[in-house]
Structures are given as C-alpha cells and as structure tokens.
Amino acid sequence: MTLPFYDAIKQFQDAYLMFPAFQAAFEQMESNLKLYRATGMAQSLLVFGESGTGKTSLGELFAGRYPKEVLIERDLIPVLHVSIPAAATIAGTVESVLARLGDPEPERGTVSVKTARAVKIAKGCGVEMLLFDEAQHIQDRGHSKSQYFVGDWLKTFMDALKLPVTLMGLPRTQSLLQVNEQLRRRFTHRLSLSTTGDGRETTNDDSLALFTSLASVLPLPLDPRPYTWQELGVRLHFSTDGRIAYVKQLLISAYVKAVDQGCARISISELTDAFTTVIWPSGVGSLNPFHKDFVFRSLDRSGEPFQIGDIHAVVQSRRMK
Ligand SMILES: Nc1ncnc2c1ncn2[C@@H]1O[C@H](COP(=O)(O)OP(=O)(O)O)[C@@H](O)[C@H]1O
Ligand SMILES: [Mg+2]
Incomplete structure (x- = not known):
C-alpha cells in the first residue's frame, strides 16, 4: 500500500463532521456556557445516544475548544471533562473528578473531604462547565440505594459549584434522571444524537x-x-x-x-x-x-x-x- 492510501485513511479517521444532531448539541453547550459567563445562570443539558453516536467525540471537541491553560500561579480548566467510571460509587466518581482537576492524591480522605476538596479546586481552576461522559454508569449498579446516592452526590456537587452541567450517556441515562426528582428538574433539556438536530428521528x-x-x-x-x-x-x-x-x-x-x-x-x-x-x-x-x-x-x-x-x-x- 502506498503513502497516499494511509494518508487518506488517516484524514478520514480524523475528519469531524458537524452532522445536524451533533451540531445542535454542540451549539446548546456553547450557549449554556455563554449564558453562564454573561449572567452566572447555570443551565444543564443531557445528551444521549446509543453507543457510537458521537457522545465522547462531542465532549472532546467541546473541551478542546476551551482548553486547559497552565498559568504560573494556577491551572485554568474552563471545561472539566470527566468520564464516570464503570460501576460508579460516589468515591470513585469524586476521585475521577479530582484526578481531572490535577489533584495529586485523588484517593485521600473521606467522601465528604474529597468532595469539599473537589469543589475548592474546581473553583480555583475557574471551571465554567462540568461535562460528565458515560453518565449511565451512575445508575448501572442498578440497585436503588447506590442509584440514589450517586445521583444525590451529583446534585450536591452541582449545588456547591452552581455551574452548567452537561451529562452524556446511553439512552438509559434518562431513567437515572427519572428516579431522582431533583436531578430530573435540573436536566429538563435533553438532546438525542440519534435524531436530526431538530428532534426528528434520523431517516x-x-x-x-x-x-x-x-x-x-x-x-x-x-x-x-x-x-x-x-x-x-x-x-x-x-x-x-x-x-x-x-x-x-x-x-x-x-x-x-x-x-x-x-x-x-x-x-x-x-x-x-x-x-x-x-x-x-x-x-x-x-x-x-x-x-x-x-x-x-x-x-x-x-x-x-x-x-x-x-x-x-x-x-x-x-x-x-
Ligand atoms: N462528528 C463526528 N464526525 C466524524 N466522526 C465522528 C464524529 N463523532 C464520532 N465520530 C467517530 O465515531 C466513533 C465513535 O464515536 P464516540 O464519540 O466514541 O461515540 P460514543 O461515545 O457515542 O460511543 C469514533 O471513532 C469517532 O471518530
Ligand atoms: Mg463514549
């Protein structure tokens, strides 16, 4: 195979396409961020889609648009992009958040100590949007207790930071929001990547x-x-x-x-x-x-x-x- 052959594949792999649903979600995230910057209002969004619909790519593209800046006195992280670990517990979730914030010892302390530390570092790093990928893992343990606990933790964390949040996950993430009334109220705005951007199913x-x-x-x-x-x-x-x-x-x-x-x-x-x-x-x-x-x-x-x-x-x- 020749070089142009590999080049063509590489170029193709790397090509991002702003297909309508992807663009609609991207624009909504941008508008939530702008609203927050201009008014301090925190609007949240759920982006859902089956596997392979582009959720993770969307998160990466968005976070890449607002990249981390390393300053002398602190790091600036406008968009904090965290992937919720499989079989999420509160401790595991908050540790992922801390790791993304650059905390040197994410495992240190009790859950409430870790949470308080995450809030403090996020404020210090000037985080303006929280972006949680694989949000279905919050409820994948399936049993009501853990489901309520991680959901409640997320709500508390959101309340402490008062930032816009974007959750991304499989369609069943909607059932996570369904069981937790307070989260449900915060994520009334939902977009599907399997639709055409204006809400119609793809054809x-x-x-x-x-x-x-x-x-x-x-x-x-x-x-x-x-x-x-x-x-x-x-x-x-x-x-x-x-x-x-x-x-x-x-x-x-x-x-x-x-x-x-x-x-x-x-x-x-x-x-x-x-x-x-x-x-x-x-x-x-x-x-x-x-x-x-x-x-x-x-x-x-x-x-x-x-x-x-x-x-x-x-x-x-x-x-x-
Ligand atoms: N907007 C896009 N344009 C081009 N390729 C994309 C786009 N979104 C996703 N892809 C490709 O599709 C594949 C799966 O995307 P991913 O974001 O991992 O989906 P999900 O997180 O929904 O499972 C990746 O290989 C990625 O390169
Ligand atoms: Mg993904």
Missing part, C-alpha cells in the same frame, strides 16, 4: 447525507449501482442505524477492499463485504442490508447489531420493587 436521507459527506473525504467515488441513491440511503440506514461510528467503519473497510482489488470506485459489492467484516459477521444474505435479498427490517433483535438497549428493562425492574 434514510440523513444516513445517506452522513455517508456521502464522509465518503467525499476518500479519494475513490461511490457507485450506488444497481440501486438508486435513494435506495442506497435506505440500505445504509439499516446497515448503520444512522450511527456515525458504523458509517465510518463501513466506509473505511469498503475503501480498503476497493483499493485491494484495484477498483476505481467503491461499489455495492465492497459495501456488502464491509458490513459482514466490520458490523456483523452473521450479516449475510437476507440479513445483509446491501444484499439484493435483504429483508428490509431493523436489525435490532436479540443477537443483532442494533439490539435495543435495556432502558425498558431498567424502568421495569424499578417498578417491581
């Missing part, structure tokens, strides 16, 4: 738009034949669920296959193989959205790549208590 056209904008970064053109562009859009939507991560993986794999085979364009045959390679090994024949015999239904049943998350299961299990 075939949106998937096609995402795909063609990303494909334009690659040096080979796309060939929809024997389908029309419109039909390709439908098939793309079924094959990626409109999630940017899958769109990217599918395109890279199809591009590599096309170059391998010396093709001048990326065609349906490469997309068919790419789906099986990078999205679903069992996705062949009628279960491959690019195959002529595709069944034209969402691949969200048990064992399929877009199996629906367990938000209903979580809500259900709480009701049964």
Whole structure:
C-alpha cells in the first residue's frame, strides 16, 4: 500500500463532521456556557445516544475548544471533562473528578473531604462547565440505594459549584434522571444524537447525507449501482442505524477492499463485504442490508447489531420493587 492510501485513511479517521444532531448539541453547550459567563445562570443539558453516536467525540471537541491553560500561579480548566467510571460509587466518581482537576492524591480522605476538596479546586481552576461522559454508569449498579446516592452526590456537587452541567450517556441515562426528582428538574433539556438536530428521528436521507459527506473525504467515488441513491440511503440506514461510528467503519473497510482489488470506485459489492467484516459477521444474505435479498427490517433483535438497549428493562425492574 502506498503513502497516499494511509494518508487518506488517516484524514478520514480524523475528519469531524458537524452532522445536524451533533451540531445542535454542540451549539446548546456553547450557549449554556455563554449564558453562564454573561449572567452566572447555570443551565444543564443531557445528551444521549446509543453507543457510537458521537457522545465522547462531542465532549472532546467541546473541551478542546476551551482548553486547559497552565498559568504560573494556577491551572485554568474552563471545561472539566470527566468520564464516570464503570460501576460508579460516589468515591470513585469524586476521585475521577479530582484526578481531572490535577489533584495529586485523588484517593485521600473521606467522601465528604474529597468532595469539599473537589469543589475548592474546581473553583480555583475557574471551571465554567462540568461535562460528565458515560453518565449511565451512575445508575448501572442498578440497585436503588447506590442509584440514589450517586445521583444525590451529583446534585450536591452541582449545588456547591452552581455551574452548567452537561451529562452524556446511553439512552438509559434518562431513567437515572427519572428516579431522582431533583436531578430530573435540573436536566429538563435533553438532546438525542440519534435524531436530526431538530428532534426528528434520523431517516434514510440523513444516513445517506452522513455517508456521502464522509465518503467525499476518500479519494475513490461511490457507485450506488444497481440501486438508486435513494435506495442506497435506505440500505445504509439499516446497515448503520444512522450511527456515525458504523458509517465510518463501513466506509473505511469498503475503501480498503476497493483499493485491494484495484477498483476505481467503491461499489455495492465492497459495501456488502464491509458490513459482514466490520458490523456483523452473521450479516449475510437476507440479513445483509446491501444484499439484493435483504429483508428490509431493523436489525435490532436479540443477537443483532442494533439490539435495543435495556432502558425498558431498567424502568421495569424499578417498578417491581
Ligand atoms: N462528528 C463526528 N464526525 C466524524 N466522526 C465522528 C464524529 N463523532 C464520532 N465520530 C467517530 O465515531 C466513533 C465513535 O464515536 P464516540 O464519540 O466514541 O461515540 P460514543 O461515545 O457515542 O460511543 C469514533 O471513532 C469517532 O471518530
Ligand atoms: Mg463514549
């Protein structure tokens, strides 16, 4: 493989696309930050989406827009970007916050000592927005006690700092807010990355738009034949669920296959193989959205790549208590 080949892949990997829902969330975060800077009002936001919809990338892009500054007397951290650890406890969560704030000994002290220290350092570092990724981990332990505890801790921490907060997580993060009334009131504003930015669910056209904008970064053109562009859009939507991560993986794999085979364009045959390679090994024949015999239904049943998350299961299990 030649250098331009690797360059093309690198360029493609690094390309950020401001697709509508991503842009809407980014703009809302910016507007919350501006509102806080201008008035001191703290507005909070929940950004949710299935895995691969771009939550972590959005957080990184936003935090990168307001980077940490190292001054002689202190560090300035305008946006504090923290990933909530798996099986979050209050101690684990506050330790992650302290580590991000540059505390040399995040484990030192009781939970209330740690929390007080985190508040003090955050104020000292001029934090203006708290951004918590993997927010579903706050409730992943599932049992009501820990759920209330971490949720309550978050509320107390927010009250002490009075800063705008952005929570990012899987759709089931909404059930975390549901059980904690005070958090629910603070996060009335919610945006989904699986929609079009104006709240509509993504459609075939949106998937096609995402795909063609990303494909334009690659040096080979796309060939929809024997389908029309419109039909390709439908098939793309079924094959990626409109999630940017899958769109990217599918395109890279199809591009590599096309170059391998010396093709001048990326065609349906490469997309068919790419789906099986990078999205679903069992996705062949009628279960491959690019195959002529595709069944034209969402691949969200048990064992399929877009199996629906367990938000209903979580809500259900709480009701049964
Ligand atoms: N706006 C975007 N433009 C281009 N690629 C993106 C964008 N958002 C996410 N990606 C790509 O999709 C993949 C998954 O994104 P990630 O942010 O980790 O999703 P999530 O946190 O929702 O699971 C990453 O490889 C990233 O490069
Ligand atoms: Mg993520």
